[in-house]
Amino acid sequence: MDFTSHVERIVTAAANLVNAVTPGDAHGRGFDQPAGEDLRLAISEALRLGGPEAPAVTDQDAAQLVIFAGWLRVVFDAVGGGDLDAAALTLNALLAETGARPQLDRHDGEPWHLHFHGSTDTLAQGWAAGCASGLAIFLGTEMHDRLGVCTAPRCDRVYVDISRNGTRRFCSTTCQNRVKAAAFRARQG
Numbered sequence: 001m002d003f004t005s006h007v008e009r010i011v012t013a014a015a016n017l018v019n020a021v022t023p024g025d026a027h028g029r030g031f032d033q034p035a036g037e038d039l040r041l042a043i044s045e046a047l048r049l050g051g052p053e054a055p056a057v058t059d060q061d062a063a064q065l066v067i068f069a070g071w072l073r074v075v076f077d078a079v080g081g082g083d084l085d086a087a088a089l090t091l092n093a094l095l096a097e098t099g100a101r102p103q104l105d106r107h108d109g110e111p112w113h114l115h116f117h118g119s120t121d122t123l124a125q126g127w128a129a130g131c132a133s134g135l136a137i138f139l140g141t142e143m144h145d146r147l148g149v150c151t152a153p154r155c156d157r158v159y160v161d162i163s164r165n166g167t168r169r170f171c172s173t174t175c176q177n178r179v180k181a182a183a184f185r186a187r188q189g
């Protein structure tokens, strides 16, 4: 796995985590934070990234990740609103809070590659440190405008645009299709 693809994976996990646990609106309706087992499963799925194994999430991990996801949400909202200063300050605080540090790891037959660890080896701290590091790498480059908040009505889910042309405006094809359908109806009217 090369550096770029690892960073893309952890920023995707950051967006997934924000979307899984932060309350607001999703795809045209209200979204409440899940609780209990639903919360643990939602977080596990968010961090799975399509891989074969979903990580085991304890209640304590879930509680911590909800707090970290709130910070990550602030970063996406700030970038989406054009306030890069607020996004950078929040990320710096989160990097400090999680004790994020780079470390070369080698596992599963892969070559040595760079991971980001937290100050402890808990799942919550590790993922929060990784997500903060990935977002910081994006924010510190011309990729900063690739973080965004869905522009569809009644949706505040977030996304990372890793497409080549970088023209994404919606959290999902669900919202893209909602907006297209509304535009079509408007033309018919």
Ligand SMILES: [Zn+2]
Residues within 6 Å of the ligand: 026, 027, 150, 151, 152, 155, 156, 157, 170, 171, 172, 175
């Ligand atoms: Zn959306």
